[in-house]
Amino acid sequence: MPITIQITPGSPLPIYQQIVMQVRQALATGTLKAGEMLPSVRALAEELVINPNTVAKAYNTLSHEGLVESLAGRGLMIAERRNVFTKEEILRRVDPLITQLASEAIASQIPFEELVSLIEKKLQSQGSAAPHGARNTPHDGESS
Amino acid sequence: MPITIQITPGSPLPIYQQIVMQVRQALATGTLKAGEMLPSVRALAEELVINPNTVAKAYNTLSHEGLVESLAGRGLMIAERRNVFTKEEILRRVDPLITQLASEAIASQIPFEELVSLIEKKLQSQGSAAPHGARNTPHDGESS
Amino acid sequence: MPITIQITPGSPLPIYQQIVMQVRQALATGTLKAGEMLPSVRALAEELVINPNTVAKAYNTLSHEGLVESLAGRGLMIAERRNVFTKEEILRRVDPLITQLASEAIASQIPFEELVSLIEKKLQSQGSAAPHGARNTPHDGESS
Amino acid sequence: MPITIQITPGSPLPIYQQIVMQVRQALATGTLKAGEMLPSVRALAEELVINPNTVAKAYNTLSHEGLVESLAGRGLMIAERRNVFTKEEILRRVDPLITQLASEAIASQIPFEELVSLIEKKLQSQGSAAPHGARNTPHDGESS
DNA sequence: GTGGTCTAGACCACG
DNA sequence: GTGGTCTAGACCACC
Numbered sequence: 001m002p003i004t005i006q007i008t009p010g011s012p013l014p015i016y017q018q019i020v021m022q023v024r025q026a027l028a029t030g031t032l033k034a035g036e037m038l039p040s041v042r043a044l045a046e047e048l049v050i051n052p053n054t055v056a057k058a059y060n061t062l063s064h065e066g067l068v069e070s071l072a073g074r075g076l077m078i079a080e081r082r083n084v085f086t087k088e089e090i091l092r093r094v095d096p097l098i099t100q101l102a103s104e105a106i107a108s109q110i111p112f113e114e115l116v117s118l119i120e121k122k123l124q125s126q127g128s129a130a131p132h133g134a135r136n137t138p139h140d141g142e143s144s
Numbered sequence: 145m146p147i148t149i150q151i152t153p154g155s156p157l158p159i160y161q162q163i164v165m166q167v168r169q170a171l172a173t174g175t176l177k178a179g180e181m182l183p184s185v186r187a188l189a190e191e192l193v194i195n196p197n198t199v200a201k202a203y204n205t206l207s208h209e210g211l212v213e214s215l216a217g218r219g220l221m222i223a224e225r226r227n228v229f230t231k232e233e234i235l236r237r238v239d240p241l242i243t244q245l246a247s248e249a250i251a252s253q254i255p256f257e258e259l260v261s262l263i264e265k266k267l268q269s270q271g272s273a274a275p276h277g278a279r280n281t282p283h284d285g286e287s288s
Numbered sequence: 289m290p291i292t293i294q295i296t297p298g299s300p301l302p303i304y305q306q307i308v309m310q311v312r313q314a315l316a317t318g319t320l321k322a323g324e325m326l327p328s329v330r331a332l333a334e335e336l337v338i339n340p341n342t343v344a345k346a347y348n349t350l351s352h353e354g355l356v357e358s359l360a361g362r363g364l365m366i367a368e369r370r371n372v373f374t375k376e377e378i379l380r381r382v383d384p385l386i387t388q389l390a391s392e393a394i395a396s397q398i399p400f401e402e403l404v405s406l407i408e409k410k411l412q413s414q415g416s417a418a419p420h421g422a423r424n425t426p427h428d429g430e431s432s
Numbered sequence: 433m434p435i436t437i438q439i440t441p442g443s444p445l446p447i448y449q450q451i452v453m454q455v456r457q458a459l460a461t462g463t464l465k466a467g468e469m470l471p472s473v474r475a476l477a478e479e480l481v482i483n484p485n486t487v488a489k490a491y492n493t494l495s496h497e498g499l500v501e502s503l504a505g506r507g508l509m510i511a512e513r514r515n516v517f518t519k520e521e522i523l524r525r526v527d528p529l530i531t532q533l534a535s536e537a538i539a540s541q542i543p544f545e546e547l548v549s550l551i552e553k554k555l556q557s558q559g560s561a562a563p564h565g566a567r568n569t570p571h572d573g574e575s576s
Numbered sequence: 577g578t579g580g581t582c583t584a585g586a587c588c589a590c591g
Numbered sequence: 592g593t594g595g596t597c598t599a600g601a602c603c604a605c606c
Contacts, residue, residue, distance in 0.1 A: 012157075014580080015581080016582090021244070024247050024250065024251045025247055025250070027250075027251075028247075040592085040593065040594085041593080041594065042592095042594095050583085051583045051584070052583095052584095053582075053583075053584085054581080054582060054583080056594075057581085059594085060595095064352045065251065070593095070594065071594090072589080072593080073589075073590035073592080073593045073594070074590085074591070074592090074593060074594085075594075076594080081253075082376065082377070083374050083376060084373060084374060085252065085372060085373060085374065085377075088370065089354065089373075090254060091262075092370075093252070094245070094249065094262070095152075095262075096152040097244060097245045098245070098263055100152050100157065100162070100241060101238070101241050101245060101263065102263060103150040103166060104165070104166075104237070104241060105238070105267065108169050108172075108173055108234045108237075108238065110234065112263075112264065112267060115263060116260050116263070118238070118242050119245065119246060119256075119259065119260070120256065122242050122243060122246040123246050123249070158604065159605080160604095194606090197606060198605075198606070201605090201606095302596060302597085303596085304597090309535050312538065312539045313535055313538070315539075316538035328577085328578065328579085329578080329579065330577095330578085338597080338598085339597060339599070340598095340599095341597075341598075341599085342598080344580080345597090347579085348580095355539065358578095359578085359606095361578045361604075362577090362578060362579085362605085363578060363579075364579080371541070378542060382536055382537065382540065382550065383440075383550075384440040385533045385536060386533070386550050386551055387438065387440045388440050388445065389526070389530070389533060389554075390551060390554040390555045391438040391440075391450075391454060392453070392454075392526055392529060393555065396457050396460075396522045396526065398522065398523075400551075400552065404548050406526070406527075406530050407533065407534060407544075407547065407548070410530050410531060410534040411537070446589065446590065448589095483590085484591095485590085485591055486590075486591070489590085489591095
């Protein structure tokens with residue numbers, strides 16, 4: 001299924017990260033499946049009216065995350081899902097987001113239950129409807 | 145009521161904006177009331193282990209917004225007039241955080257339960273450090 | 289200890305990867321230790337007479353690998369050593385190198401023992417002399 | 433003696449160069465002798481599951497080097513004259529591979545023993561697939 | 577001062 | 592056609 005990416009140029013979130021996030025979500029919802037191709041760097045750049053390097057940077061990030069594989073001369077393909085990072089590393093990455101969310105929740109006096117329900121709703125709209133993202137199996141990565 | 149600010153150094157959101165946002169929200173939710181004083185630039189900088197310029201910048205922004213008044217040589221005082229955010233506004237503000245968290249969570253295949261537990265832990269640790277009614281569990285009793 | 293990086297512009301290995309490899313080796317030999325700073329992007333670019341973006345790309349890669357942390361506005365610091373990738377992922381990355389090495393070894397009829405001794409020599413000159421790289425503790429990262 | 437080519441698709445080294453190098457080494461080591469035929473472009477491309485153009489490019493390079501002779505319509509034959517690489521040359525050629533492998537290994541904290549075992553396994557699997565004296569274990573007996 | 581982002585445009589390698 | 596690399600130079604945010 002062709003992915004449609006939309007960016008908002010004035011956002012505090014850099015363009016390339018907007019692309020990264022949308023591809024990730026497309027993966028989770030099943031819009032993009034393993035083996036499918038991403039739009040070419042040049043094509044997406046032209047479509048979004050941005051510089052090809054910006055798209056390349058987004059694709060590069062996805063590549064580092066193991067979500068995408070580049071096939072020399074043929075484009076980028078959605079990779080088979082696998083666990084790239086150790087659990088320790090994943091927690092490191094998520095922690096600042098959790099901290100910030102908790103701070104805001106405390107300041108705004110959002111009750112914990114409501115927070116949970118908000119996240120659940122967001123996850124469901126993105127994840128559990130799809131056979132792909134639904135594999136929230138525990139990952140017991142370990143570290144020294 | 146003294147405000148407790150929490151920053152996350154690695155965040156995409158600049159530190160000074162994190163401070164601004166938390167003060168704004170404390171104002172909106174009534175945690176901070178007109179006439180109260182903000183911690184001095186130096187004190188807050190020392191407490192958060194950040195550059196005083198960063199705190200100054202945050203306070204500057206708040207002054208420009210008219211939310212605080214600077215009393216030359218004596219610090220910053222919460223200004224009289226304040227906007228109270230509606231619940232909708234609060235949720236709208238928290239939404240991008242939730243979206244980003246969900247995106248990362250799906251990409252990392254963190255199960256929902258673990259996410260919730262992480263947030264709960266973070267809320268407790270932050271809440272206990274901030275004795276200004278931060279116990280926003282459903283029954284926010286005044287017993288403490 | 290200040291690191292000295294040398295590049296060979298005409299190499300099949302891209303410049304940014306040459307930088308990456310040399311920083312990695314400096315880490316392994318203890319030339320660079322956790323907490324030390326890397327030369328600034330601009331400084332290194334000027335020293336090597338290459339474009340700052342090229343240095344930035346190298347630093348970016350190191351950052352993705354978790355070997356380096358960027359401190360906003362203050363430069364890049366050598367990170368505390370940690371396990372970022374699952375064992376599965378590490379094997380994925382090393383496999384092509386092993387395959388190629390094995391092919392060449394077979395074609396050249398280099399005996400297995402000699403191969404092992406070559407690698408051992410290389411590892412010793414880079415790794416085990418240093419208190420840092422010597423921590424070749426097993427990492428029992430796991431994956432689904 | 434028929435040559436068995438092994439390629440690694442994800443390698444930084446382009447596929448066609450991998451082919452070139454392996455043919456060169458087979459020539460140097462005597463695995464391939466003057467007068468023998470290389471597999472046809474189409475056959476090799478099919479066997480390696482790569483684009484025939486890639487094989488053609490490799491053969492082209494070999495022709496230019498005078499290592500093979502193209503017999504119009506009948507394929508490529510190993511040319512008479514061949515250089516025999518000294519052991520030093522072979523080692524010099526393998527060295528960058530070893531260096532890179534060591535770098536990755538240290539960065540990933542793979543213990544030396546595991547590295548050796550990986551190589552041993554790879555040598556066995558490749559060796560058994562390539563019945564042209566690839567058993568370069570210390571005692572390379574002719575018993576097979 | 578620092579790194580981060582983005583643009584514009586070039587050349588190469590690969591298929 | 593594709594992605595990968597590199598250059599040149601801009602602007603921004605943060606310290």
